[in-house]
Amino acid sequence: MRKIVAMAIAFTLLGVNNASAHQPVNLGKSDTTAAKGPLLVDGTVSFAVRASFTKAREVRAFRAQLKAGDSLEVQYLIIDKAPENKLKVNQLPTLVITSPSGARQVMKLDERTEFLETFSQTLYFYLGRINQRAESGIYNFTMTSKARSAITLGVGYREVPGDVIRGALPTPAATPATTPSVSASPTPTPSPSVSSTPEAGITRAQVEMRNSKNACWSIIDEKVYDLTRWIDSHPGGPSYIQFICGKDGTNSFKAQHSGRANPTARLADFLLGPLAR
């Protein structure tokens, strides 16, 4: 079933400099391997990574760093325009994600959900989404085209400024302060340190976007939870959790579980952060 998800805020994939925007990252022709491509220093920060291809068998790649316990969240999107909106799923670029331990997964393109980005009035389609518990380390993302096309990958979910660097991640050992003449690693642009900007909170619009079994966020008592992995584990059955995906689930949760220690304790495992005021 096709569904229009109209967003009320400037969740923009077009790169407007806005605190609640997916930060744009454009992959270039030289980004042909993950090591050559950019590194998203914190893969939980929301980025819109764009890749365009002029013909078949072109490769674009990048990396994202995560910590154990973080969520690996990836969305595969196309704009509702030719040629990509006319292509069959098997004519669109493949996306292979390789985890730090070497586990390889091919992104499944198993949906076609319309998404109206109201700020630019651009209609997108979600074609696939991943939401998994991350391993610690660097994930590689490699896209290979089958035809002329352009795609956007939404990576991460935290609406705070994030750093993007090229080359190796500088470590204190690689760039000792006492030996300024040694410059083994490329200069990061900007600083590679993980942003210390205070959390602005997660907006309702961000929650409303995660309204399916592939991506399920819910608000309970002004806090936002990622319940995606709980849907199939919930002892009361998946439908109760799916019902509150993308919504405020406070009343439903309390009506069933108020004052019960176990559900409240389990809920804490899925906390993402406070709801933005």
Ligand code: HEM
């Ligand atoms: C949102 C996060 C939720 C968590 C973390 C959660 C957790 C749990 C847990 C741990 C149980 C096992 C029983 C227990 O240990 O007390 C349970 C059972 C159940 N849950 Fe949930 N639940 C959630 C949401 C909901 C919602 C929204 C509903 C319904 C509106 C619901 C309906 C049920 C039912 C019917 C059972 C089986 C009967 C019972 O034990 O109460 N749950 N849930």
